[in-house]
Structures are given as structure tokens and as C-alpha cells.
Amino acid sequence: MQISNIKIIKALVKKEFYQIIRDPSSILIAFVIPLLLLVIYRFGINLDTVKVTMGIKNDDPAAEIQTLVKSFGHSEYIKSFVYEDKDLMYEDLVRSKLRGMVIIPNNFSVGLSRSQPADLLVITDGSETNLANYAQSYPQFIANQWLASSKYKYDLKPPLITPELRYWYNQDINSHYFIMPGSIAITTTLIGILLTALVIAREWERGTMEALLSTRVKRIHIVTGKYIPYFILGMLSMIFSLFVCIAVFKIPFNGSLAAVLAVGSLFLFTCIGVGLLISTNLKDQFLASQTALAVGFMPALMLSGLMFPINSMPLGFQWFTHIIPTRYFVQFILSEFLAGTVWEIVYVNSVFLLVFGGLLFMTVYKKTGLRLEDKC
């Protein structure tokens, strides 16, 4: 009996692999899309330095102030255009050619040479909040730097407090260091949920489920026959993504590969459960793929804490993130890459994923019918 069980599962797994190999879309989802995402995240998306276009209008004729205008021109954070005509500059802001403007008033140097506070007018386009923030803070920073090296520096009083800034775990605050590991979590979700959401529905649609159910195949055979191949495919894809991240793109990795693969396999186990649950219930490939995107993939992308910090979400959403498996894996893989293996994080996230995955497996097992009852 034991031997024939293994034989049946082996036959089912083999069949599934033939189908995977013959279906270009599964290879696409498992290897091409992860690679594409990693390349896009590496070269296309940059959350750190944004070169802001700003207009400069200098009304102060003092020679020293010219050097301030120049330091705007040298800054690596902004692209500055010097205007003679104020109205022209306003117009360019209205046309979105500029994100902000700096106006140096004609009494700017007078104030400074008397050691009195001098005003600098900074106007930004508030319709794009994120850019407006940059457009506001960069001129301030540049002006202060210029002040410290200009002839007015002797009038500066030393500040009482100088904060020393350090960024732990990511010294250069390079966003690639957390986005790229995070994308591994996203692509694993994609394989686990989207690909598997199709596979049981496909058997119902093509009528092969009816043929399977008329043989000696048992529920456990059908379920494990689906879990195993997609688990293997998912792990291969995860290893591939890790390799690209660490070896090709040289993203610093401080944790242990064994821990990543161990927790990763728990995470994959959970995702496959979600996908198969969708598939067994819907029995229709189109519906299943739509549902997989809506309930599986979108929340993983938006609410896993990768794109938007969970702490800044409304309270209701914060609770909701607790039932999104990707959340746990994102938290774990970020700590692996940036901080190294923190056993507490490993344990907590593993327990959550194991409980989720186990519950899903049992539900899928229960829901897998051995008859055509619900269908007429």
C-alpha cells in the first residue's frame, strides 16, 4: 500500500512537471518575471536621490552672493536655472518646468554682514508632496553649507548641539538594499499564488479531473501531487533570485542562507496553500487568476510593509496585515539581508507561517472533493 501511494504521487508530480515545462507561462512567472523585477528595481527605481529642477533669482548685487548662486549650480541634488525675470520663473513653475524656486532678496548680504538674520525665499510646487519636500530641504542645506565656507562664517556662533547621524544596518540608506530582497518575497508570492491558482481549476475545466477521480487516486494524492511540483519550482525560483541579488547585483547579505531557505520554504508552503484554495473553490481558470491577483498578490505588494511602512497605515489596515503571509516573510528577509540572522525574528515569523500554511493545507485537503457533487 505504501509503495503504491508513492508511485501514484510520483506519477502525478511527473505529469505536473511535464505540464510546467510545456507551458511557457510558468517558466515566465518563475524565472523571467523575477529577473525582470530585480533589474527594474536595481536600475529603474530609485527612492533616494532625486534631482530637483529649481529656479534661482538673485536680487543681491554683492559679489559674495554670486558664489551662493554657483553652489546651487554645483549641487548634485538639484538642477538649477538662473533667471533674470521673476515673472518668467513663475510661469515656468506654473508649467511644471520647475519644482521650486529660490529668491535671494536684495538686502540678503547686508543682513549677513551685520550679523543679522537674512531671509531666503523658497517656493515649492505643493501638488507633488514628495518632491516639494526635497525642493524645500535641499536649498536650506545648500545655503547652510555655503554659509559655513563663506566670509560670513566668522560671524557664525558655534551651535550648542551637533547631532552625529548614523544609519545602522544600511549606512548609505541605499533603498536597493531593502527593495531588492523585498522583491524576492513578492515574486515568491506570485509563483505560490498565481501559478497554483490555475492548476486545479485547469483540471476541472479540461475534464481531466473527472478522469482522475475515476481512478484509485485519493485526496491526499491529488493535494500532494500539486504541492510538491510547485514547491520545487518556487524554491528554484527563490534560489535564482537570491543568486541574482547577492552574486550579480552585490546586495550586502548579512544573514544565513540556510535560514532564508528554511523560512522561505515555509512561506512558499503558505502561498501554495492560498493558490490551491482559490483553485479548488473556483474551478474556473479566469476567475481563479483574477481572484489570485486581487486577494493574493495586490495585498502582498501593498500591505506587506515593503512599499509602505505598516506603522504609518491606518489602524484597521495594520491589523489586516497580520493575515497577509508576505508580511512575515518581508520582515524576515529584510532582517536577514540588512541585519543578519536575528533568531527571535526567525522564530516568530516561522511560527506564524507554519500555522498559516498548516491551516491552509488542511483546508485545501478538506475542500478537494472526490466527486463531482457541486457541479452539474
Add this chain to the structure above:
Amino acid sequence: MNTVEIKNLTKIFDDVPAVDNLSLNIKKGEITGLIGADGAGKTTLMRLITGLMIADSGEISTLGLNPAADKAKLNPKIGYMPQKFGLYEDLTVIENLNFYADLKNTAHDFKKMLEFTDLDKFQHRLAGKLSGGMKQKLGLACALLGTPDFLVLDEPSVGVDPISRRELMKLVKEYLNEGMSVLWSTAYLDEAHSFDTAVVLDRGKVIFEGRPFSLGATSKAFEAEIIKLMGGYKKEESLIAKSVTVQDYGLEFTVEACNLVKKYGDFYAVKDNTFCIKKGEIFGLLGPNGAGKSTSFKMMCGLSAPTQGTARIMGTDILAQPSKARSHLGYMAQKFSLYEKLTVGQNLEFFAGVYGLAGKAKEERINGSIQVFGLEEYVDRKSGELPLGYKQRLSLACALIHNPPVLFLDEPTSGVDVLTRMDFWNHITSLAAKGVTILITTHFMDEAEFCDRISLFYRGEAIAVGTPDELKRKAHADTMEETFVNLIRSQSK
């Protein structure tokens, strides 16, 4: 002991009984034919017998086991082939066989089976790329693996040409060893006539059970008796044909195919095909699966560009003026390509709109169609939920909505019961009498007799063209089926 014993079995779907208080015994070691229209309850009965469904009430015993409780014990003893054959289309022939052999715990020795089914040359071809007849043979081969005690085949011959059907039967008989029983459902009455026992189902009830020869000595007589049992067919004047008016274009030949060629790589799907159809003629395209009938059809209505040659509909070249040519044409595609999620009324409205009807004329035409085709009851039902016979009617209604002088019908009667088919042909012959030109394909040889002329297609070529009687004489045969088989065989030698 009987293979299957059923007492007062009932299975209800949405308040409609699919199997209605049915009692039946299936004898051991025989081929039992299960005959009935689509929706008569054949598939449901087979699923109840194999344990794939559970009955609402009544008793059932298959091979001495209760299929509801002992499904796991029963399954290994049954070879079941569902309607879609249960093949994995993205696996090759041999991979499908290996897979099912593993599930059935039997040896991977397919030499004899592959030779017998002529599939040995196609071992490494994907099942999805096989022709209809070969898929059926492979499905049957998979069901036969592990030498089951009871073989259950759900419409193994639907949409299959007469030669492939004979081969299927030969295959089953070859493997019918001592004591194996077969349950074979079919819509072909001539096929049912050749079984040991025939069971005729109508609306979930058995209306005949016994030796087919006791009902009729020939398959024709058998068919006549079955029609009587189903309530009889009364030929009435076709309202559909009555509502049609055909304009006189003053053309002798309304449909012309001129040297049509379709080449895929080195392979000729259609080789230099020429024919002309007169106004009001019914022209039948017959031939085995994969002979190039559908390809010709698609080229004729401009759905597929010919490699060479062209076609003319009402004198209009389909390549030069496709829209104008198509406006003369009503097309009923294989499997009734309706929008299943739309209601009957919405389907009619859509097709009326597509054919350029608008305003009051459109409304009148739609209402007229609903009345003439007897669709009043179903106007607000989704067309996917209709019984097959009504799908066929609706499909014909959509094809005729713009009053075309030419009608193309691609296997319009596949899977439809004998009464509906007779009714359908009554409309078709009446339409032709009114001057509508009809091009039709079919696998029912009895239907071929209704055609004025037939073109027999084989390997992309028309091997014989003529009236049914001319072809019979040529093949020295009495029936169309024999004619078909003889002519194809003489060609393939």
C-alpha cells in the same frame, strides 16, 4: 450476476430530475448502449454508476459494490472515459499512457495497444495536437489500461467520422475479454443498433431496454421505433422557412469555390478544391476528421486566407470584398458559438446589430425570430444554460437574422437527439426549397441522404462529388455509411 443493478434511482438538479425513479440492470459480459438526447440523463447515470456523484434516493450496486460508500474499492475495477476523454493535452501520447498506467498500477507495455490504435507513429506527439478520432482512440486506450472489469464510455464517438467509429468499436471488441462489461453512451442510433443491449433514456427514464434487433431488424427500422417511443415525430410546415424571403439575384451559382488551396508549411490541408453550388441546393461536405472540411469552410467565409484561389458568395469575391460577401452569408459555427453569458434575447440583438439591422426593422426581426423559432419561454435565460437542442435553434436563428440567401452550417447536429435532428432537417430542406443555398458538414451518414449533392473529402482533396445515389453506385454500396467507408478505403490503398 449483473454488473450494475439499479432500483428506483433519482438524482435532481435545481428541481429538475436528471435521473427519474429509474430501475435498470446491466448484464455482465455484454456491450450495453445507453442512448438518448443531450439532457436525457446519460452522463448523470454514468456518474452515479461510477460513484462520481451520489444519488438523492434509490439503490445502486456496481460490480456488487455501493458506489457511494465504496468508491475507493470500486474505482480500480472500472475504466472510465469522460466526455472530454480526460487526456492531458500538453502531454504526449506515450506520457499520457505512462501516467494512467502508473495510476492504475499496471505495466508500461503499450506495444500491442499502440499498434492496434495506429498511434505508434504518433507516440511523441502532444495529445492536444491529435485529430479528433485519434484523441478518442487514445482516451479509450487509457480507459482500457489495467484490464478493468467494467468499461464506462461517455459518448466516445461524438463528432467522429464513421471510419474512426468503426475502429473504436473494433478496439473495444478486441479487448473485451471474458466477463468484461461495457456501458457505451451514444447519440448515433445506427451505432446503438450494433450493441448487445440497448437502453434508451428520455428525460431521466428508461423508455426501452432490450435487444436492439427485437425492436427493428435494420438500423433504419430501429431508429423509426425509437422515434415512436420518444413520442413520435410529426412533420409540420417549417415556420422558419415560411418567414424567409429570398431575393432573386439572377445568378445560377450562388456559391463558388475556385481552386482553393491551403498550405501549412509543406502540408496541404486543402489541395485545389473547386465546386459550384446552385441556388437552393443543399451541398454536403463529408469526410474523416482532419480531412480539411473545416479549413475549406473557414476559407469560404473569409475567416482564413487561402494560400491560393478564392471563393465567391452571390458573385462577390470573398477576398476582394469580404464584408459585402459576408453580408450574404449566415454562418453557424461548430459547437454553436453563442455568447453563453448573454441571454437568448441579447444574443439575437447582438447578431442583429452585427449584421447591420437597426431601429424598428431590428426589433421586428428579433421578435419575429423569437416567435418562429419557438424561443418565447427562453428569452431571458442565459444561452449557456439552454438544452442543446435549443442552443442549436438559437444558433440557427442568429445565422438567419439578416435574411441571408446563403447558409453555411458546420456540424450543426453534433450531439443532438434524433427528434431534434429531424426537426432541424425539416427546416433546412424547407429553407432550400425557398431558394436558400446551403453548405453543410456532418458526421451523420443518414443526414447525408438529405443533401442534393455531396463532396467527399479525404486528405485535403475531393475524392468524389455527386448526388447521394451517384456516390452509392460508384461505391457499390446500399447505405451512405458503406459508401463513405468504401470510397475512403479505396482511396487510401
